[in-house]
Amino acid sequence: xxxxxxxxxxxxxxxxxxxxxxxxxxxxxxxxxxxxxxxxxxxxxxxxxxxxxxxxxxxxxxxxxxxxxxxxxxxxxxxxxxxxxxxxxxxxxxxxxxxxxxxxxxxxxxxxxxxxxxxxxxxxxxxxxxxxxxxxxxxxxxxxxxxxxxxxxxxxxxxxxxxxxxxxxxxxxxxxxxxxxxxxxxxxxxxxxxxxxxxxxxxxxxxxxxxxxxxxxxxxxxxxxxxxxxxxx
Amino acid sequence: xxxxxxxxxxxxxxxxxxxxxxxxxxxxxxxxxxxxxxxxxxxxxxxxxxxxxxxxxxxxxxxxxxxxxxxxxxxxxxxxxxxxxxxxxxxxxxxxxxxxxxxxxxxxxxxxxxxxxxxxxxxxxxxxxxxxxxxxxxxxxxxxxxxxxxxxxxxxxxxxxxxxxxxxxxxxxxxxxxxxxxxxxxxxxxxxxxxxxxxxxxxxxxxxxxxxxxxxx
Amino acid sequence: xxxxxxxxxxxxxxxxxxxxxxxxxxxxxxxxxxxxxxxxxxxxxxxxxxxxxxxxxxxxxxxxxxxxxxxxxxxxxxxxxxxxxxxxxxxxxxxxxxxxxxxxxxxxxxxxxxxxxxxxxxxxxxxxxxxxxxxxxxxxxxxxxxxxxxxxxxxxxxxxxxxxxxxxxxxxxxxxxxxxxxxxxxxxxxxxxxxxxxxxxxxxxxxxxxxxxxxxxxxxxxxxxxxxxxxxxxxxxxxxxxxxxxxxxxxxxxxxxxxxxxxxxxxx
Numbered sequence: 001x002x003x004x005x006x007x008x009x010x011x012x013x014x015x016x017x018x019x020x021x022x023x024x025x026x027x028x029x030x031x032x033x034x035x036x037x038x039x040x041x042x043x044x045x046x047x048x049x050x051x052x053x054x055x056x057x058x059x060x061x062x063x064x065x066x067x068x069x070x071x072x073x074x075x076x077x078x079x080x081x082x083x084x085x086x087x088x089x090x091x092x093x094x095x096x097x098x099x100x101x102x103x104x105x106x107x108x109x110x111x112x113x114x115x116x117x118x119x120x121x122x123x124x125x126x127x128x129x130x131x132x133x134x135x136x137x138x139x140x141x142x143x144x145x146x147x148x149x150x151x152x153x154x155x156x157x158x159x160x161x162x163x164x165x166x167x168x169x170x171x172x173x174x175x176x177x178x179x180x181x182x183x184x185x186x187x188x189x190x191x192x193x194x195x196x197x198x199x200x201x202x203x204x205x206x207x208x209x210x211x212x213x214x215x216x217x218x219x220x221x222x223x224x225x226x227x228x229x230x231x232x233x
Numbered sequence: 234x235x236x237x238x239x240x241x242x243x244x245x246x247x248x249x250x251x252x253x254x255x256x257x258x259x260x261x262x263x264x265x266x267x268x269x270x271x272x273x274x275x276x277x278x279x280x281x282x283x284x285x286x287x288x289x290x291x292x293x294x295x296x297x298x299x300x301x302x303x304x305x306x307x308x309x310x311x312x313x314x315x316x317x318x319x320x321x322x323x324x325x326x327x328x329x330x331x332x333x334x335x336x337x338x339x340x341x342x343x344x345x346x347x348x349x350x351x352x353x354x355x356x357x358x359x360x361x362x363x364x365x366x367x368x369x370x371x372x373x374x375x376x377x378x379x380x381x382x383x384x385x386x387x388x389x390x391x392x393x394x395x396x397x398x399x400x401x402x403x404x405x406x407x408x409x410x411x412x413x414x415x416x417x418x419x420x421x422x423x424x425x426x427x428x429x430x431x432x433x434x435x436x437x438x439x440x441x442x443x444x445x446x447x448x449x450x
Numbered sequence: 451x452x453x454x455x456x457x458x459x460x461x462x463x464x465x466x467x468x469x470x471x472x473x474x475x476x477x478x479x480x481x482x483x484x485x486x487x488x489x490x491x492x493x494x495x496x497x498x499x500x501x502x503x504x505x506x507x508x509x510x511x512x513x514x515x516x517x518x519x520x521x522x523x524x525x526x527x528x529x530x531x532x533x534x535x536x537x538x539x540x541x542x543x544x545x546x547x548x549x550x551x552x553x554x555x556x557x558x559x560x561x562x563x564x565x566x567x568x569x570x571x572x573x574x575x576x577x578x579x580x581x582x583x584x585x586x587x588x589x590x591x592x593x594x595x596x597x598x599x600x601x602x603x604x605x606x607x608x609x610x611x612x613x614x615x616x617x618x619x620x621x622x623x624x625x626x627x628x629x630x631x632x633x634x635x636x637x638x639x640x641x642x643x644x645x646x647x648x649x650x651x652x653x654x655x656x657x658x659x660x661x662x663x664x665x666x667x668x669x670x671x672x673x674x675x676x677x678x679x680x681x682x683x684x685x686x687x688x689x690x691x692x693x694x695x696x697x698x699x700x701x702x703x704x705x706x707x708x709x710x711x712x713x714x715x716x717x718x
Contacts (some may be wrong), residue, residue, distance in 0.1 A: 095314060171436070
């Protein structure tokens with residue numbers, strides 16, 4: 001009795017979801033007004049913690065940068081999940097007939113876009129505050145993109161897992177941060193090479209980041225349907 | 234006549250509680266059925282089960298020819314479920330919500346806005362964020378989103394609650410239009426006198442079961 | 451002696467065997483095994499692990515069981531997603547609890563061993579150490595997810611996804627940490643090329659057997675306890691179902707008492 005209905009392509013659905021998330025961010029400005037200032041504050045606090053030792057700060061700039069990104073990412077993931085926890089929106093998403101993998105890609109794109117913008121601001125932050133210098137811009141930019149895709153896809157997976165849970169605020173960091181430790185290691189190394197603070201092959205570390213991003217994008221696309229069903233029943 | 238909804242000994246557990254404890258229900262196509270019964274009787278759960286949102290624990294449930302025990306997803310695009318919740322993004326405007334949900338369900342532009350007009354969504358509200366709307370205004374928008382999909386089965390949970398007189402008339406008209414177009418409607422409501430005028434049949438739900446089918450008329 | 455609801459003849463026998471094995475292990479470890487002392491051929495100094503070698507009899511089985519337990523969790527998670535098995539869900543959860551305990555034990559004994567041998571509580575250059583630490587933290591996350599609210603089915607599926615990812619994450623972490631450690635200035639730590647032989651080798655082997663026995667014994671009890679909890683939930687559901695149906699019958703009786711009319715007054 002159920003006849004086929006014209007469907008929107010998966011890519012179009014993903015773009016639709018991403019645009020929706022970014023529009024909500026443009027209106028509510030949670031990322032700009034809260035997440036970015038938080039991340040900048042973390043950079044300043046690192047400066048205090050390392051006793052404003054310029055040589056040390058310059059040396060550790062890549063690691064401190066990525067740690068600040070990870071901490072801010074936890075907040076951004078919370079926001080990305082709470083967008084969908086509106087009044088019955090979970091039911092509405094299931095009923096609308098959107099493909100779960102398209103929703104995953106859309107939410108990952110929107111989260112990744114916000115993290116990318118955040119990272120650009122923070123990059124300015126470590127250049128100004130820590131005296132970091134860029135020696136290999138190509139490696140730096142490509143590493144940034146690969147790492148952000150990895151963080152955004154992982155965050156979207158674990159965020160959906162905790163949607164609708166009261167314990168989300170405490171469980172998400174303890175679930176997400178250990179999983180992201182390889183991203184912290186690899187991105188710090190690759191940026192260490194790009195900023196000339198560590199003698200290592202940054203491109204090899206970039207390959208590891210790309211692998212991580214690919215694996216988690218695949219895992220997310222495959223498991224998102226199950227996650228949505230488990231969260232909203 | 235085709236059977237649109239067919240529940241046999243349907244049991245649904247919500248967090249371990251048997252919200253449905255063996256419900257039997259049949260709805261034919263083009264029929265409007267009123268579900269009456271006390272609070273907590275299981276009316277909402279029947280609607281959520283038919284919408285493919287609640288999981289069938291045991292028994293059988295077939296909606297629009299889809300076996301809900303094996304596939305809850307296939308039925309969803311063909312039903313409209315409107316409950317107590319707005320099912321809209323609070324931070325988006327009315328127009329943005331209508332566009333997003335319309336595009337998500339592959340409803341073209343004209344149909345989206347025709348449905349909004351049919352539910353008399355005030356044009357002056359189009360650029361207002363949903364969180365600023367009253368409960369009644371939200372209901373209209375959410376019904377407009379559902380109507381645009383031209384569902385084969387309407388599942389309405391207290392559709393009149395919070396609506397003004399004009400709004401109630403719009404809902405009654407929506408039900409009449411749906412059945413005229415051959416769709417079926419299942420309405421859970423406490424406003425018996427009002428809904429009986431639209432519904433061809435009333436059934437009583439209590440203790441998670443359907444008690445008796447009260448005769449047509 | 452009162453009957454424990456989670457024990458059976460087999461599990462009691464196993465429990466006694468494991469307890470006796472543990473006593474025997476203590477005797478072997480402290481009496482039969484000599485301290486690891488060797489003479490450096492060139493300098494004539496005494497080298498080796500001395501009494502610290504006895505920690506291996508806890509450390510090695512704990513590490514073995516931790517990884518064994520999480521393998522069981524991963525396998526169980528896969529079966530839950532594949533066949534919606536309740537049995538495997540309970541097994542996966544029970545095994546992860548024991549695994550987390552053993553991972554913690556591995557880290558603590560490793561740290562105590564490292565103090566005299568490596569002259570540090572913590573060695574950032576050791577890949578197994580770092581991997582086990584991250585595994586321990588990941589397992590805490592998994593156990594936190596198991597405790598989240600929801601129906602048994604939702605919780606099972608959610609946990610199963612995290613359980614499957616646990617394995618994937620451990621592999622990724624292990625690879626990246628290995629690479630990281632090999633590129634840092636830290637010296638890669640190796641157990642001083644001690645050849646384990648004689649009583650030490652036998653005791654180590656014996657310790658692993660006792661450890662696996664202890665794992666199986668704990669699994670049986672933890673599994674049965676969790677299973678009983680599930681069953682009591684199910685009996686609870688049956689009671690609730692009966693009560694719910696009685697509610698419907700009451701409603702019908704009231705309706706007929708009013709004279710063939712439903713409470714809302716429409717005659718049938």
